[in-house]
Amino acid sequence: MSVDGEIKLLRPLSFQPSVEVWAARMGRRQVVVRRYLPLPPESPWPPPPDPQVLALVRHPRLARFLHQFRDDDGVDCHVFSLAGGKTLREVLKTGPLTRDSWFQVVLDCAGGLDWLHRRCSGAPRLHGDVSQGNILLTPANRAIWLDVRAEPVCLIPPPGLLLVGTLPYFATEVLEGEPSTPASEVFSLGLVAMSAATGPLPWRSASSPAKVLECHAGGAILRLASNAPAGISTVLAAMLDPSPASRPTAGEVASLIRGARPKGGRPRPQDAASFTRTAPGDIF
Numbered sequence: 001m002s003v004d005g006e007i008k009l010l011r012p013l014s015f016q017p018s019v020e021v022w023a024a025r026m027g028r029r030q031v032v033v034r035r036y037l038p039l040p041p042e043s044p045w046p047p048p049p050d051p052q053v054l055a056l057v058r059h060p061r062l063a064r065f066l067h068q069f070r071d072d073d074g075v076d077c078h079v080f081s082l083a084g085g086k087t088l089r090e091v092l093k094t095g096p097l098t099r100d101s102w103f104q105v106v107l108d109c110a111g112g113l114d115w116l117h118r119r120c121s122g123a124p125r126l127h128g129d130v131s132q133g134n135i136l137l138t139p140a141n142r143a144i145w146l147d148v149r150a151e152p153v154c155l156i157p158p159p160g161l162l163l164v165g166t167l168p169y170f171a172t173e174v175l176e177g178e179p180s181t182p183a184s185e186v187f188s189l190g191l192v193a194m195s196a197a198t199g200p201l202p203w204r205s206a207s208s209p210a211k212v213l214e215c216h217a218g219g220a221i222l223r224l225a226s227n228a229p230a231g232i233s234t235v236l237a238a239m240l241d242p243s244p245a246s247r248p249t250a251g252e253v254a255s256l257i258r259g260a261r262p263k264g265g266r267p268r269p270q271d272a273a274s275f276t277r278t279a280p281g282d283i284f
Helices: 088-094 099-119 182-198 209-225 232-239 250-260
Strands: 007-015 019-026 029-036 065-070 076-081 135-137 143-145
Touching: 007 029, 088 135, 088 182, 099 135, 099 143, 099 182, 099 250, 182 209, 182 232, 182 250, 209 232, 232 250
Parallel strands: none
Antiparallel strands: 007 019, 019 029, 029 076, 065 076, 135 143
């Protein structure tokens, strides 16, 4: 399927009620095309991100927006750069990351979020869907955020708006109806980092926010975080603090990781093994 002259859609990557995501080619370059389907006025799904804002997202840990166009069907499309590699979700199918890989990946992710939360034009802005599937790992083991919406923090969620994102990685307060914030995205990154260190989240197959909240209750998340090696478990516990005000910022997470990382990137003897743990079983 060809659109916009030089852009050719190759294969679908995902379909959602409001957007289709395609692997595509622009000339000889691999790209991702997001087709934002027309929405009726009463639709709860959010509109496409502002392309003028996306054009200002220039950071090495964030996928670059290239341009927008309207295809022959009248659908607005956004084109993003695509580096080679696999998503973190794909990589973790074979097991948790090694210690060295975990440090680099989470450090990169924290750096990208810190730029959005504190340093980009119009900050604070949010990624919008912090999850395994939106982290690309390059062959050099560097992490790049995909599907960046870069939207401003909304202090009051619009009435009736659905949760937009990946259910297992929402922060507790967002599941309870609070708006997303930089602190909630730090929590979400903590869940991603925990799953990359200790194995799949037990509630990964939960079908509703209420089911996920049941799993968050009674300090269950912090108990799971304690399964990570010493030092790393402390970083996770800070990111997953039940109180948003008590969590570190994404920039502070990066500093914590640098402090916990063995000098020279080499594992200490007591942490020489990878993060492999017996994954807790699904509870749904």
